[in-house]
Amino acid sequence: MDKINAAELMSAAVKARESAYAPYSGFKVGAALLCDDGSVYTGCNVENASYPCGICAERTAAAKAVSEGRKRFTVCAVTGSSAEKCTPCGICRQFLYEFAPDMTVLCGNKDGEYDEVKLSELLPRGFGASSME
Numbered sequence: 001m002d003k004i005n006a007a008e009l010m011s012a013a014v015k016a017r018e019s020a021y022a023p024y025s026g027f028k029v030g031a032a033l034l035c036d037d038g039s040v041y042t043g044c045n046v047e048n049a050s051y052p053c054g055i056c057a058e059r060t061a062a063a064k065a066v067s068e069g070r071k072r073f074t075v076c077a078v079t080g081s082s083a084e085k086c087t088p089c090g091i092c093r094q095f096l097y098e099f100a101p102d103m104t105v106l107c108g109n110k111d112g113e114y115d116e117v118k119l120s121e122l123l124p125r126g127f128g129a130s131s132m133e
């Protein structure tokens with residue numbers, strides 16, 4: 001499978017955002033995760049009346065990928081439903097860091113405009129398995 005480019009990955013995240021279930025915050029988020037074999041996993045935020053039960057778009061996508069045997073992530077596109085470019089929350093930064101500390105993150109707004117950053121910039125000196133050696 002040919003790898004898709006950054007703009008295409010962001011488009012996949014924008015599309016995934018359509019499925020967001022966000023009746024409590026009203027903030028819809030979509031994510032698209034590119035793996036090193038070219039596969040793409042998408043996700044959206046899924047909220048719950050018991051607020052802490054909700055899950056972010058990035059972790060939805062990552063859990064889908066890992067459960068399908070893909071752990072080597074290269075890029076994650078994330079897009080929110082506001083003019084502000086959406087960056088992953090702290091829990092998602094840590095969740096992604098477990099599998100791909102060197103990955104790239106595309107932080108997008110409602111129109112799919114995005115900034116490209118490294119996960120290591122978003123989570124400097126992150127804690128991982130090697131921290132316990």
Ligand code: THU
Binds near residue numbers: 028045046054086087
């Ligand atoms: N949210 C995400 O899905 N990803 C992020 O990176 C930021 C926050 C969701 C969680 C919640 O459903 C809503 O956005 C408001 O915080």
